[in-house]
Amino acid sequence: MQIGVMGFTKLSLGMLIVAAGTTVSMAADTAAPSFPKPAAPLSDATTALVKTWASAPLGFTKALFVKGPASGFGQYEPRAASAFSADEVMHVYVEPVAFGLSEAEGTYSYALSAGFRLLNPTGQVLAENTDFARFENEARSPRRELSTSMSFQFSGLPGGEYTLALDITDQVSEKSAEILLPFAITSEDQQ
DSSP: OEEEETTEEEEETTEEEEETTEEEEOOSSOOOOOOOOOOHHHHHHHHHHHHHHHHSOOEEEEEEEESSOOOBTTBOOBOSOOEEETTOOEEEEEEEESOOOEEETTEEEEEEEEEEEEEOTTOOEEEEEEEEEEEEEEESSOOOOOOEEEEEOOTTOOSEEEEEEEEEEETTTOOEEEEEEEEEEEOGGGO
């Protein structure tokens, strides 16, 4: 049996022509893959991270207003100021850490939910939704790099100071934490 491979004319089971005059033998039977394992200090550090991750409270390495929805972990454009026009969409980027992971049948999963409260300067709740968004996924390896992107639009707010309070709950570990993002709505004559 012969198979065509990118740039090579043919691949025969048992032998691969790598370059002119160079031949690499391949075993005909299937063996376990071979690759370098992480160095012992890195393995030890990873073990320590996993233990600390599980015992630490839910936290965040980033929580900020951004120019638009993030396209992935660390892929966002920070906003220079937290002042918005009255009907402008507000985009928030968050990187949670120490969230729980559940394992079942060789897959790891996480599940976070987010609620929000819009507060005026005296702490009065102007709007809220306790189950605004859910972030869930599963993978074959435990995932520790996670980002969330949320968008809000509060039409008709008069100019002034406000706070967007995000309540993030980890559905796996039942940990929760609050993020407070102060912002301002500019009146038309301030624009």
